[in-house]
Amino acid sequence: MRPDLLSRVLSLLPDSGTRPEYQQYHEMLRDYPQRGGKGIRSELLLASARAHGVGQETPEWEAALWLAAALELFQNWVLIHDDIEDDSEERRGQPALHRLHGVPLAINAGDALHAYMWAAVHRADVPGTMPEFLNMIHHTAQGQHLDLCWVEDRRWDLVEDDYLEMVRQKTAYYTVVIPLRLGALAAGVAPSEQFTPAGLALGTAFQIRDDVLNLAGDAAKYGKEIGGDLLEGKRTMIVLHWLRTAPDAQRQAFLTQMGLNRPDKDLQMVADIHRWLLESGSVNYAQDYAHAQAEEGLALLSQAFQHAPDQVAAAEMLAAMRELATREA
Amino acid sequence: MRPDLLSRVLSLLPDSGTRPEYQQYHEMLRDYPQRGGKGIRSELLLASARAHGVGQETPEWEAALWLAAALELFQNWVLIHDDIEDDSEERRGQPALHRLHGVPLAINAGDALHAYMWAAVHRADVPGTMPEFLNMIHHTAQGQHLDLCWVEDRRWDLVEDDYLEMVRQKTAYYTVVIPLRLGALAAGVAPSEQFTPAGLALGTAFQIRDDVLNLAGDAAKYGKEIGGDLLEGKRTMIVLHWLRTAPDAQRQAFLTQMGLNRPDKDLQMVADIHRWLLESGSVNYAQDYAHAQAEEGLALLSQAFQHAPDQVAAAEMLAAMRELATREA
Numbered sequence: 001m002r003p004d005l006l007s008r009v010l011s012l013l014p015d016s017g018t019r020p021e022y023q024q025y026h027e028m029l030r031d032y033p034q035r036g037g038k039g040i041r042s043e044l045l046l047a048s049a050r051a052h053g054v055g056q057e058t059p060e061w062e063a064a065l066w067l068a069a070a071l072e073l074f075q076n077w078v079l080i081h082d083d084i085e086d087d088s089e090e091r092r093g094q095p096a097l098h099r100l101h102g103v104p105l106a107i108n109a110g111d112a113l114h115a116y117m118w119a120a121v122h123r124a125d126v127p128g129t130m131p132e133f134l135n136m137i138h139h140t141a142q143g144q145h146l147d148l149c150w151v152e153d154r155r156w157d158l159v160e161d162d163y164l165e166m167v168r169q170k171t172a173y174y175t176v177v178i179p180l181r182l183g184a185l186a187a188g189v190a191p192s193e194q195f196t197p198a199g200l201a202l203g204t205a206f207q208i209r210d211d212v213l214n215l216a217g218d219a220a221k222y223g224k225e226i227g228g229d230l231l232e233g234k235r236t237m238i239v240l241h242w243l244r245t246a247p248d249a250q251r252q253a254f255l256t257q258m259g260l261n262r263p264d265k266d267l268q269m270v271a272d273i274h275r276w277l278l279e280s281g282s283v284n285y286a287q288d289y290a291h292a293q294a295e296e297g298l299a300l301l302s303q304a305f306q307h308a309p310d311q312v313a314a315a316e317m318l319a320a321m322r323e324l325a326t327r328e329a
Numbered sequence: 330m331r332p333d334l335l336s337r338v339l340s341l342l343p344d345s346g347t348r349p350e351y352q353q354y355h356e357m358l359r360d361y362p363q364r365g366g367k368g369i370r371s372e373l374l375l376a377s378a379r380a381h382g383v384g385q386e387t388p389e390w391e392a393a394l395w396l397a398a399a400l401e402l403f404q405n406w407v408l409i410h411d412d413i414e415d416d417s418e419e420r421r422g423q424p425a426l427h428r429l430h431g432v433p434l435a436i437n438a439g440d441a442l443h444a445y446m447w448a449a450v451h452r453a454d455v456p457g458t459m460p461e462f463l464n465m466i467h468h469t470a471q472g473q474h475l476d477l478c479w480v481e482d483r484r485w486d487l488v489e490d491d492y493l494e495m496v497r498q499k500t501a502y503y504t505v506v507i508p509l510r511l512g513a514l515a516a517g518v519a520p521s522e523q524f525t526p527a528g529l530a531l532g533t534a535f536q537i538r539d540d541v542l543n544l545a546g547d548a549a550k551y552g553k554e555i556g557g558d559l560l561e562g563k564r565t566m567i568v569l570h571w572l573r574t575a576p577d578a579q580r581q582a583f584l585t586q587m588g589l590n591r592p593d594k595d596l597q598m599v600a601d602i603h604r605w606l607l608e609s610g611s612v613n614y615a616q617d618y619a620h621a622q623a624e625e626g627l628a629l630l631s632q633a634f635q636h637a638p639d640q641v642a643a644a645e646m647l648a649a650m651r652e653l654a655t656r657e658a
Contacts, residue, residue: 014467014471019475019494021474021475021478022471022474022475024474024478025470025471025474078440081436081437081440084432084433084436085432085433085436085437086433101481102481103413103414103432104413104414104415104477104480104481105474105477105478105481107410107413107414107436108410108414108470108473108474108477109470109474110440111407111410111439111440111443111466111470112466112467112470112471114440114443115462115463115466115467115470116463118447118459118462118463119463122459122460122463130447130451131451133444133447134444134445134447134448134451137440137441137444138343138441138444141354141437141438141440141441141444142343142351142354142441144437145350145351145353145354145434145437145438146348146350146351148433148434148437149350149353149434151433152430152431152433152434165348
């Protein structure tokens with residue numbers, strides 16, 4: 001995220017305490033934001049605000065920056081809890097927070113960061129934004145529940161529509177729909193109704209692109225372990241499509257590995273499965289689907305911004321959205 | 330909690346969903362509120378609102394009820410996460426949520442319930458209440474961090490002031506200080522500055538009373554397992570006072586047991602320690618301390634309400650606070 005946004009996020013967090021325990025607590029709150037995410041959602045919100053006519057150095061721009069800080073805080077508290085829920089080892093190249101401090105302290109730090117997200121919403125003081133954040137959490141938690149249920153119950157009898165429902169709820173609202181809407185609200189404008197279908201399509205394209213990069217990306221550019229999703233047993237469109245078409249022996253080998261806990265998995269077999277997936281048509285199938293979703297979303301979005309006050313900013317935003325859905329990292 | 334308040338809480342939570350996974354998610358959100366807590370904090374808030382002149386069936390009363398619902402939602406999401414952090418087995422006579430559904434789904438449900446707490450604050454629409462909830466979470470999370478750190482580091486080299494700091498942060502703000510303040514704000518009145526020292530003293534008295542009941546209470550009345558805190562290794566004023574005065578052999582036996590994980594503890598030895606604690610003067614010492622704190626808090630509170638518009642309601646509230654600090658269950 002941009003440095004001035006990080007400073008804004010950190011300015012909300014507590015930073016004094018006589019006891020060493022409190023200092024540790026404050027460091028835990030600052031840890032994930034300081035690891036530096038890409039700031040995709042906050043940039044989209046700011047781009048939407050500019051396209052809606054918000055000029056730099058206005059009170060509306062200041063409010064948009066607080067809303068952007070709130071989105072970053074959302075992302076960070078959710079990641080702390082997600083990392084526990086998935087028992088992830090790493091986050092942004094360093095050990096996950098619960099691996100550093102244990103699960104109890106990390107749950108508590110995530111809860112506190114959640115509250116500071118609301119502090120940022122409060123600071124922005126833009127009418128109509130509280131329901132947007134409530135709606136965002138509702139969808140994200142519902143999608144997360146779906147995903148976690150399938151892991152818990154070791155379910156693989158899923159179809160592509162199941163995946164799409166999960167991704168819309170869990171990723172598309174907080175990544176695209178809500179940032180677009182918050183940008184409008186920061187400008188004092190009612191959000192276009194087309195932001196929802198546009199955002200759901202683009203959010204889906206964004207997530208499928210992420211799934212593709214995780215399997216077939218360039219490790220140096222992507223920054224995460226290639227194949228990590230496979231090892232974690234993530235339900236992706238690629239895997240669900242492949243399960244429908246794979247030879248019986250391959251499908252059986254896959255289901256056997258997915259029935260094992262992560263430390264018990266046969267890494268050579270997982271590497272074979274990885275290769276089968278890459279050699280199948282399923283990566284291309286998912287990429288084509290993502291491409292179509294991106295085009296659909298971009299068309300809706302460019303319609304929605306047709307009469308936006310700042311057409312230069314609107315065009316930049318559309319280009320950035322296209323880049324996100326087709327990115328290499 | 331009173332039935333109309335429970336209905337209000339439930340009315341905020343999602344209750345439709347075509348997928349069985351979503352139905353499970355909705356049931357998880359409703360589970361803890363429906364198990365029925367005592368509603369201590371919401372009742373205190375409502376009593377404070379009445380004493381400040383809020384009459385039944387007014388818009389201010391309606392707002393106070395939404396704030397009371399928000400306090401109940403706070404209590405419930407915190408309990409879901411606390412139960413994971415302490416790995417508790419039971420809550421209100423039934424298995425803890427994470428024992429029913431696993432840790433990942435329970436963390437996620439707690440996060441969603443946290444968001445619905447803010448939905449209730451939003452519905453109340455009373456100026457100045459968002460910072461109160463932020464402040465409440467800040468103190469509670471900070472106190473929780475302190476408590477969890479000591480457990481994580483197996484620290485017993487603590488003095489009574491450490492305990493008092495932890496209890497003020499973790500319990501007193503959300504149990505007394507903030508409910509008193511929210512009652513004033515619901516009436517459109519600036520909260521008395523004396524609510525903070527009064528609430529810290531009364532909150533401390535309340536928690537020490539709870540610690541005493543947990544060791545020496547009547548199981549039938551108290552409703553929780555007597556000695557449960559001891560088995561969980563809770564840092565209480567009673568234990569910290571006793572550690573300073575106990576014979577060396579008893580202290581050593583205690584520290585040995587506390588160094589073991591719960592399943593490895595020697596239950597006969599824990600029962601012996603329980604008896605030593607009851608036979609020592611430490612229970613009385615803590616009870617006397619709680620008594621003095623209660624008197625100090627009640628004196629401050631009765632001063633603060635000296636000119637309150639509804640003196641009958643103020644007197645009832647003071648009597649209820651006295652009852653809480655001296656209760657048998």
